[in-house]
Amino acid sequence: MSSATPSEAIGAGGEAPDVERWRADFPILGRRVGGAALSYLDNAATTQKPRQVLAAMQRFYEASYGSVARGVHQLSAEATQQYEAARARVAAFLGAASPEEIVFVRGTTEAANLVAWSFARPRLQPGDEILVTELEHHSNVVPWQMVCEERGARLAVVPVDGSGEVDPGEFARRLGPQTKLAAFAHVSNALGTILPVAELVRLARAAGVPTFVDGAQSAPHMAVDVGLLGCDFFAFSGHKLYGPTGIGALYGRRERLAAMPPWQGGGGMIRSVSFERTTYDDPPRRFEAGTPAAAEAIGLAAAIDYLQTVGWPAIERHEDDLVATAIAGLESIPGLRLIGRPRARAGVVSFVLDGIHAHDLGTVLDHYGVAVRAGHHCAQPLMRRFAVPATVRASFALYNTRAEVAALHAAIAGARSIFGLDGSGSGEGRR
Amino acid sequence: MNELQVLYQEVLLDHYRSPRNRGHLESVTGRAEGHNPLCGDRIAVEVEVEEGRLRNVAFEGSGCAISTASASLMTEAIAGLAEEEIAALFEQFRKAVTGDPAADLEPLGKLAVLCGVKDFPMRVKCATLAWHTLLAAMAGGGRVSTE
Numbered sequence: 179m180s181s182a183t184p185s186e187a188i189g190a191g192g193e194a195p196d197v198e199r200w201r202a203d204f205p206i207l208g209r210r211v212g213g214a215a216l217s218y219l220d221n222a223a224t225t226q227k228p229r230q231v232l233a234a235m236q237r238f239y240e241a242s243y244g245s246v247a248r249g250v251h252q253l254s255a256e257a258t259q260q261y262e263a264a265r266a267r268v269a270a271f272l273g274a275a276s277p278e279e280i281v282f283v284r285g286t287t288e289a290a291n292l293v294a295w296s297f298a299r300p301r302l303q304p305g306d307e308i309l310v311t312e313l314e315h316h317s318n319v320v321p322w323q324m325v326c327e328e329r330g331a332r333l334a335v336v337p338v339d340g341s342g343e344v345d346p347g348e349f350a351r352r353l354g355p356q357t358k359l360a361a362f363a364h365v366s367n368a369l370g371t372i373l374p375v376a377e378l379v380r381l382a383r384a385a386g387v388p389t390f391v392d393g394a395q396s397a398p399h400m401a402v403d404v405g406l407l408g409c410d411f412f413a414f415s416g417h418k419l420y421g422p423t424g425i426g427a428l429y430g431r432r433e434r435l436a437a438m439p440p441w442q443g444g445g446g447m448i449r450s451v452s453f454e455r456t457t458y459d460d461p462p463r464r465f466e467a468g469t470p471a472a473a474e475a476i477g478l479a480a481a482i483d484y485l486q487t488v489g490w491p492a493i494e495r496h497e498d499d500l501v502a503t504a505i506a507g508l509e510s511i512p513g514l515r516l517i518g519r520p521r522a523r524a525g526v527v528s529f530v531l532d533g534i535h536a537h538d539l540g541t542v543l544d545h546y547g548v549a550v551r552a553g554h555h556c557a558q559p560l561m562r563r564f565a566v567p568a569t570v571r572a573s574f575a576l577y578n579t580r581a582e583v584a585a586l587h588a589a590i591a592g593a594r595s596i597f598g599l600d601g602s603g604s605g606e607g608r609r
Numbered sequence: 610m611n612e613l614q615v616l617y618q619e620v621l622l623d624h625y626r627s628p629r630n631r632g633h634l635e636s637v638t639g640r641a642e643g644h645n646p647l648c649g650d651r652i653a654v655e656v657e658v659e660e661g662r663l664r665n666v667a668f669e670g671s672g673c674a675i676s677t678a679s680a681s682l683m684t685e686a687i688a689g690l691a692e693e694e695i696a697a698l699f700e701q702f703r704k705a706v707t708g709d710p711a712a713d714l715e716p717l718g719k720l721a722v723l724c725g726v727k728d729f730p731m732r733v734k735c736a737t738l739a740w741h742t743l744l745a746a747m748a749g750g751g752r753v754s755t756e
Binding site: 533534535536537538541542545551553554558561567568595597600 | 616622649650651672729731
């Protein structure tokens with residue numbers, strides 16, 4: 179994705195022709211931080227919401243709100259219809275074979291926990307392994323670790339190379355009869371690396387190993403087709419995809435979900451209950467105990483509609499331009515080191531700066547209105563791999579502009595001045 | 610000067626680049642490790658306490674400018690003080706960096722350069738990490754976390 183150079187994508191110096199129109203859909207982008215215009219470059223953490231999403235949720239609450247799948251009255255029927263339409267929308271978005279393969283969850287984290295407890299845990303024996311990579315977000319490590327600890331199993335880890343990539347050969351070498359699941363990111367939240375997911379899945383399937391793909395960072399940036407990927411499970415979060423918080427989706431291959439016991443018990447997931455015995459509903463309802471987050475599911479469907487109205491080609495072209503422009507400017511800053519140089523990258527640039535800790539840099543950038551993430555990005559093993567305590571991460575969305583990338587570069591220059599690193603003499607830039 | 614320039618003033622940057630009392634003590638009566646999970650800052654403080662009075666203190670670790678300078682300035686400010694004097698000083702320091710109007714800046718001396726932190730609530734934990742770790746070390750040791 180990052181192969182396009184800035185000049186290929188867009189005329190030199192100019193903004194993408196549609197970006198101002200897209201920006202107008204996001205009310206928050208007009209606000210200021212302190213005295214500066216907001217440059218929101220923390221999109222890998224969470225994205226802002228377009229009016230279309232907010233309006234869809236408000237419309238639901240004002241016109242059709244009722245309990246999903248529980249009443250015979252009109253509002254309950256409308257709420258159920260809209261909730262299930264949202265499920266179908268997600269299924270189509272991911273290329274799932276049917277809506278029954280989509281379980282609504284709170285987000286990617288909950289999806290991993292669901293698969294860990296309902297799918298992995300019953301299959302694990304002492305000595306078994308769950309295979310992950312070194313670049314995983316903690317949410318694609320800890321749930322597996324928890325069930326492994328309980329069952330006497332362990333995590334096996336595929337190393338990341340110096341450019342921030344995962345070598346399929348290293349992955350394949352660690353697959354074996356002891357491997358009960360392979361779980362890996364589609365895109366690294368800390369580095370932006372696009373993993374060769376289809377190839378990893380193919381290798382795992384050849385070894386008879388089921389796969390869980392953490393799509394939290396890929397779903398907002400590229401078309402995903404779970405049929406083409408061939409994975410058993412795929413999860414993403416609504417809030418990173420211009421949708422509301424508290425909603426996400428787990429895709430599970432039909433026969434996998436059908437063979438899994440419930441995860442949480444409660445209303446909505448049963449067929450019949452007596453004090454002697456309860457029988458459970460079919461997937462996906464089996465995994466959705468309690469009143470579902472219907473407004474959020476409807477908001478997520480609206481976010482998907484929004485994304486598809488803009489269209490993947492325009493989004494990818496624009497975001498690749500932003501990433502390439504950001505990297506070109508960062509590389510010219512003395513003492514700045516990019517962490518990870520993957521060949522294929524989506525939406526994320528991570529770096530450290532000699533003489534200024536990431537946390538201080540984050541504070542200075544914020545003063546310039548530039549919102550970035552400074553820290554370990556919930557990927558502490560990866561930070562250890564690159565021997566840095568923390569990095570600064572700029573991450574992009576469809577509404578970002580070259581002007582915001584320039585603001586990032588200018589803010590870093592300001593930080594170097596404040597820290598006396600710009601050759602102007604210690605403290606010169608502070609007066 | 611704007612808030613940012615007040616925060617990152619020269620005294621603070623000097624202690625960040627050239628921390629004082631960094632390293633280990635020969636004679637250690639207490640050692641503690643502190644961790645700020647939000648930003649990954651880690652610090653270890655060693656103390657030599659004799660008859661209720663701090664004889665020597667040293668620290669090591671990796672952190673941002675604020676946590677490193679705060680640790681360095683702290684080791685200078687507390688040298689030779691009695692334990693209760695250190696606790697009282699920390700109380701005033703804590704008030705100053707959290708913007709408490711009741712803070713008494715007089716006893717803080719050079720520590721007052723960290724007052725700029727009060728305009729950056731997300732960074733208060735960076736400024737207090739060394740102190741919490743110090744108190745744990747003087748209490749005999751252990752681990753502290755700002756979370």
